[in-house]
Amino acid sequence: MRVVATKEPKLGSVVRALRGRDQEQYAVVVGIVDSRTVLIADGDKRKFDQPKKKNVLHLEITDFISSEVASSIQETGRVTNGKLRYALLKFLESKLTEGSGKETSNG
8 A cells, every 4th residue: 555645844834654663643743854855853752853754655644824933933943842742732632622513513
């Protein structure tokens, strides 16, 4: 089975790992190595100082992009682990409210 990434990863994009030890975990893109490889971190188990190198084909790239993370990396070249955790928390909250909004509209 081959997974095809439909979107280009950008700094600050929230992604979900489809393969590997961190499968089904969410993380934030903190670096782009080349067209096929990115660096991801979640600020908790995988810190910014030691990001995971991941093949883009093994990631599901979401529509959510954290502007705080992206601007911090572009301005200073790094981001705090707290900002990474905060970005993932905001993403998960938006995902939950989106899901619950659909349920209430049907009921």
